[in-house]
Amino acid sequence: MFSQIALATARQLRAGTTLVVRTAVAASTSSTTRSAAPSFLRRSGVVFQQRGYALTRAKKTAAESDDTAATATKTNKTRPAAAKSKKSAAEGATGAGARAKTPRAKKEAAPKKPKAPKKKAPLTDEQKKKLRIRLLKQRALFKEDPKTHRVPAWSAYISEHMKDVLKEGDDIATRRGYFKTLAAQWKELSDAEKARYQAKADKAHQDGVATRAAWVLTKTPMEIEDANYARHALKRLGVTSVVHPIPDDRRPKRLRSAFLFFCMSRQKDALYAGKPLPEIAKALSEEWKSMDDAAKQPYVDNAAVDKERYLSERAAAAAAHAAA
Numbered sequence: 001m002f003s004q005i006a007l008a009t010a011r012q013l014r015a016g017t018t019l020v021v022r023t024a025v026a027a028s029t030s031s032t033t034r035s036a037a038p039s040f041l042r043r044s045g046v047v048f049q050q051r052g053y054a055l056t057r058a059k060k061t062a063a064e065s066d067d068t069a070a071t072a073t074k075t076n077k078t079r080p081a082a083a084k085s086k087k088s089a090a091e092g093a094t095g096a097g098a099r100a101k102t103p104r105a106k107k108e109a110a111p112k113k114p115k116a117p118k119k120k121a122p123l124t125d126e127q128k129k130k131l132r133i134r135l136l137k138q139r140a141l142f143k144e145d146p147k148t149h150r151v152p153a154w155s156a157y158i159s160e161h162m163k164d165v166l167k168e169g170d171d172i173a174t175r176r177g178y179f180k181t182l183a184a185q186w187k188e189l190s191d192a193e194k195a196r197y198q199a200k201a202d203k204a205h206q207d208g209v210a211t212r213a214a215w216v217l218t219k220t221p222m223e224i225e226d227a228n229y230a231r232h233a234l235k236r237l238g239v240t241s242v243v244h245p246i247p248d249d250r251r252p253k254r255l256r257s258a259f260l261f262f263c264m265s266r267q268k269d270a271l272y273a274g275k276p277l278p279e280i281a282k283a284l285s286e287e288w289k290s291m292d293d294a295a296k297q298p299y300v301d302n303a304a305v306d307k308e309r310y311l312s313e314r315a316a317a318a319a320a321h322a323a324a
Helices: 002-015 031-036 039-044 051-094 125-140 153-165 172-187 191-216 221-236 258-266 277-290 293-323
Strands: 017-021 046-050
Touching: 125 221, 153 172, 153 191, 258 277, 258 293
Parallel strands: none
Antiparallel strands: 017 046
């Protein structure tokens, strides 16, 4: 029997088939394959299959087995994670075993560096002078200071009647004509009429002085003193020709020197009557220089007494300012 099997095997090898021995699947083999084998081999469970078919079938079976194993491994790995996520969701919904989430602290933004200011070009001497003049005018309180200048009687008459003849749209030449006409009428007025306008001008001046005194009280003594200093500084710079200081009774009067007392004693002397002020000042200065110490002593004593008065008034004013 074994010789017959070997002979059949050799024939099949020459015919291009492969011998496959199956015992359990012999009954399920296709009829085409069974018909190709001898009858004595079919009865013994030996089946012959084509070589190409067997090789393709083996590769396909191996690939299917690998895919099944990989799917099973992936399912086994995924199931615990899915179960864990479901458990965590359930615990979070019920509140049991849930961990408190701490918010992550935000990083503070770094402070921005301030930009360096642009360098300005240095001021010229002319610009510095203009800036100083502008600041001095602000300190001098020119705009706030009420006007107290004494108005002449004829100016009061012209300003009163100018309102009656002045019309809107008049040019400068027309206004000058009105002024000349009113000036001529002023000369023709009687003395009683002129006296009435003089009293009116004096009343306006007194009202201005009272208004200014009330305004001075709204400022501190230091502000008034600073305003007077600014006015003198503007005169030194050539901005103004005359200084009009602001009077303030709260501040002590200025200290008078021995020469000033001498000038006050000579102001009513007939020798200097009718002379201009610069000429009088020059003559008094020459006379003072020619005097000896004994002649100057009375004026020196007056200056010493006035100095004591000035110091006491200054101390009282400083104490009142500190109390306020």
